[in-house]
Amino acid sequence: MPLDEYRAKRRFDATPEPSGDVVGGDQPAPAGGRFVVQRHRARRLHYDTRLEMAGVLVSWAVPRGPSLDPRARRLAVRVEDHPLEYFSFEGRIPRGQYGAGDVIVWDWGRWTADPGTPDAIDALEAGELKLRLEGDKLHGGFVLLRTPIRGDRRKWLLIHRRDDEAVDGWDAEDHPLSVKSGRTNDDVAAGRRARPPTQGRVAMLRA
Numbered sequence: 001m002p003l004d005e006y007r008a009k010r011r012f013d014a015t016p017e018p019s020g021d022v023v024g025g026d027q028p029a030p031a032g033g034r035f036v037v038q039r040h041r042a043r044r045l046h047y048d049t050r051l052e053m054a055g056v057l058v059s060w061a062v063p064r065g066p067s068l069d070p071r072a073r074r075l076a077v078r079v080e081d082h083p084l085e086y087f088s089f090e091g092r093i094p095r096g097q098y099g100a101g102d103v104i105v106w107d108w109g110r111w112t113a114d115p116g117t118p119d120a121i122d123a124l125e126a127g128e129l130k131l132r133l134e135g136d137k138l139h140g141g142f143v144l145l146r147t148p149i150r151g152d153r154r155k156w157l158l159i160h161r162r163d164d165e166a167v168d169g170w171d172a173e174d175h176p177l178s179v180k181s182g183r184t185n186d187d188v189a190a191g192r193r194a195r196p197p198t199q200g201r202v203a204m205l206r207a
C-alpha cells in the first residue's frame with residue numbers, strides 16, 4: 001500500500017504529522033496537480049519537494065533546495081510517499097520522533113507535466129519527468145531525472161531548464177519565509193504564531 005512506509009516510520013500519538021489516507025488513488029494517471037516544498041530542518045536541512053499524484057504526495061528530499069538556476073543540478077533523494085493531508089503541514093516534530101525538527105511550507109502551487117507526458121507515473125517509472133512549476137517562489141520548466149549513483153535508484157537530479165523564468169545564481173536559502181504563515185523555521189521552532197499576511201496592507205490602509 002502506498003502509505004505503508006510513511007506510517008511505519010511514525011508514531012501518530014507522538015508527532016503532530018497527519019496519519020493520512022490515500023485519496024482518489026484509483027483515478028486516471030495525472031498530468032498535473034498541486035505541489036509543495038517544505039523546508040525541513042531535521043538532523044540535516046533539506047527541502048521536501050512533493051507532487052500531488054494518484055492520491056498521494058510523491059516526494060523527494062532536496063538537500064540544497066530547488067533552484068531557478070539551470071546550472072544548479074540539485075540532488076533529490078526519492079523518499080516515501082506522503083498523505084495529501086501533509087500538503088499544508090507546518091510545525092515541530094518532537095525530539096526522538098522520525099524527522100525530528102521543524103517544518104515550514106516554503107513554497108506551494110501547481111505542477112503540470114509537459115505536453116507529450118500524458119502519464120506522469122509512467123514518466124517517473126522511466127526515470128524522467130519534465131514539468132512546469134507555478135508557485136509563489138518557483139516558476140518555469142524543470143526536469144526530474146533519475147541518475148542512479150552506485151546503483152541507488154532513489155537518487156534523482158532536479159534541474160531548472162533554460163527558459164524565460166531561469167535566474168542565474170538563485171538560491172533557496174535567500175528566500176526563507178513560509179508562504180503559508182510568513183514564519184521562518186526559527187519562528188516555528190520557537191512556537192511563534194503566524195504573521196498575518198494582511199498586516200502590511202492593514203498598516204498601509206491605516207496610514
Ligand code: MN
Pocket residue numbers: 040042046048061099
Ligand atoms: Mn523531510
